[in-house]
């Protein structure tokens with residue numbers, strides 16, 4: 026059978042299996058096993074566990090659970106609330122009130138957490154009830170936290186950037202740096218929108234923030250110090266010649282655990298288990314998807330589908346920006362249904378040769394890809410952040426969360442557009458610190 | 464018939480060119496045989512090719528044989544410091560009783576060699592130049608290959624088991640002081656931007672790695688005599704090409720580093736002998752202890768002059 | 769939504785359940801502890817490696833490899849536990865729109881397909897494990913770990929995952945668990 030036709034068949038069956046409710050990882054394994062069996066015979070089934078093993082057989086994989094632990098250990102303590110409060114007291118002069126503080130806290134927290142759901146949970150636990158108490162609508166409260174949480178995978182460290190780095194053999198340190206400025210850009214857009222929407226809804230009084238005395242503001246400062254220590258420690262390890270990015274993750278995880286135990290008194294086995302349980306669950310889920318997507322990619326490559334699709338697209342001879350637009354739409358649609366890690370691993374082998382041929386910068390594209398996947402985190406049917414909000418505030422309906430987060434999706438689209446016009450937003454910082462890319 | 468060849472190298476790498484050459488010539492021979500190449504680890508990861516090859520799930524590969532050293536410890540001899548002096552010496556290895564002994568071991572795994580070939584490499588350092596064992600003392604080094612790690616540790620260096628994917632940033636950030644790898648990797652990782660001194664493979668070189676093109680033996684035996692002949696003819700031509708290119712790579716890498724303003728150091732035959740003496744006490748010793756027939760194989764290798 | 773919620777909804781809640789299912793659940797929880805322990809251990813091993821290299825300036829031979837194998841083991845052994853917590857993310861849009869009976873049939877179908885593929889992997893992983901054991905394969909590093917040790921996690925992990933899946937089918941059959949976490953309206 027012609028590889029392209031075969032590719033269509035694979036796509037059809039994959040969609041069918043995933044929509045039938047099988048878990049994403051197992052769904053990919055089912056499809057891979059089926060096609061290998063039919064087109065390559067029973068001997069290829071022996072490859073399933075071996076490819077699974079080979080895909081996890083990489084040191085970089087380690088950093089994924091580590092960055093998740095960083096997030097989880099803070100999300101399970103009062104640390105998120107402390108951070109939130111400190112930012113609120115210090116940002117009172119900035120108009121936009123509590124929403125802006127929340128977004129700021131999300132951004133800062135993202136600098137310590139590699140995962141979006143963790144960011145969402147850490148800030149949302151305190152942020153959502155507080156906003157509702159002070160008169161913000163459910164829509165604004167839930168939407169801003171859902172969107173702010175997505176920053177977790179754009180602002181370094183980021184699990185998806187690591188996965189992208191593994192899949193494309195690009196430098197993870199450089200990928201992290203590429204996400205910094207776009208992260209700030211996105212936060213700024215989010216803040217602008219929230220100020221505007223609060224003002225438009227006639228809730229001007231919410232924008233004029235509560236006054237805090239100098240004393241109140243100073244007294245909250247010590248509570249932020251642990252955060253600064255962790256962030257500075259990680260930055261020093263990563264860029265100060267101490268450890269490679271993947272190794273740094275372990276330093277960060279250790280610092281966060283120590284902080285949770287020493288400062289937030291999480292030394293009881295039950296408390297520690299709460300941290301470990303959440304991070305083990307998320308890590309295993311993500312790593313299993315990674316390995317399964319690797320098996321899927323092996324099947325696609327083995328049946329020459331990947332290569333044929335890449336060749337077919339490169340022969341289309343469309344304008345490179347039309348190509349980029351098509352890729353974006355494709356990523357968006359994939360992101361609606363699949364978690365970020367699965368999208369990256371399934372598409373990277375196909376997309377990367379095409380992008381390089383069209384002379385797009387792989388680090389710039391990593392940022393575009395990440396923002397696309399952030400959209401997927403706050404849209405149904407699979408939107409991890411939506412579930413987190415749902416578990417924090419079960420009485421806010423999914424529809425309300427969605428209405429609240431939609432404008433932020435538009436902000437993300439705006440960010441993608443800006444990045445297309447000014448790619449330096451992503452490439453400037455890595456070039457400055459690490460020199461031109463290889 | 465279509466054969467599948469997998470390897471880990473980029474399409475501009477000499478090892479891909481060797482594979483491509485064989486594929487082209489076989490196709491041109493018009494014997495109903497084609498080779499489909501999966502480059503850049505697009506089918507199997509670098510370290511995961513020997514097993515499927517020996518089972519016949521993969522037909523062909525271009526592989527640093529020492530990657531399978533965990534399965535066949537004898538293969539570690541194909542990346543032993545000081546065993547080979549220069550490229551012509553390496554070429555003589557290919558037709559020796561030593562290689563015959565290795566090929567017998569491969570045959571046990573249903574694997575046979577089509578194209579023999581060695582690539583050379585050197586050292587690059589962020590500090591002082593590396594020519595003698597004393598030079599690496601106290602440095603943190605990432606070495607390519609187990610035997611080199613043992614030897615460098617014997618010379619007083621600290622070995623970092625960093626994966627190759629992180630080695631570049633490791634050098635950049637100063638986590639590593641020095642690196643040892645092949646001439647082509649030095650260029651493709653753009654290490655000339657990071658290092659102060661480069662010791663390329665020259666008249667003598669310490670680092671030679673055997674990277675043959677292999678085929679599953681049963682697959683080969685199942686081909687028609689015409690197909691087998693076409694493969695053999697193509698392989699012979701590719702082997703000559705491989706040797707020429709391997710020689711060129713060392714000089715080319717030297718040129719690139721020189722142009723980038725990196726100091727170039729030269730290893731003398733006396734230095735080479737010092738390293739070899741050290742290797743005898745470290746890597747060779749460990750090898751003989753690990754492999755039952757190790758001493759015999761080592762002697763065979765030394766018989767090649 | 770319940771399928772994915774991060775709150776604690778476990779396979780079989782407080783409903784009275786047969787002892788076998790409870791036992792399997794306990795085994796899966798133990799798997800979770802082991803996985804978490806391995807993750808914690810790899811934090812310390814990695815930090816130890818950085819310390820040895822950066823502060824002591826000594827060789828680091830075994831740490832990278834050890835951490836890799838611990839991660840593979842953590843992932844594979846953790847599968848059963850995450851299945852028990854319903855933590856494997858899925859797209860349940862369609863199943864939740866279906867009428868109860870169809871949803872139940874679909875749930876069986878999905879579980880059976882999952883059991884088949886997980887069973888196949890467990891079986892062949894057993895083969896590879898035996899090969900690495902029988903031929904005494906080692907990793908090609910100075911440390912030279914005997915590969916059957918890290919490989920052991922794969923057949924064992926997938927087998928325990930299989931066990932939890934079978935328990936889930938039983939729970940569905942006994943109506944202890946609802947298909948895709950959603951009962952009759």
Ligand code: NA
Pocket residue numbers: 134135136137138139140176177178179180181182183
């Ligand atoms: Na982050």
Ligand code: NA
Pocket residue numbers: 360361362363400401402403404405406407408
């Ligand atoms: Na989504």
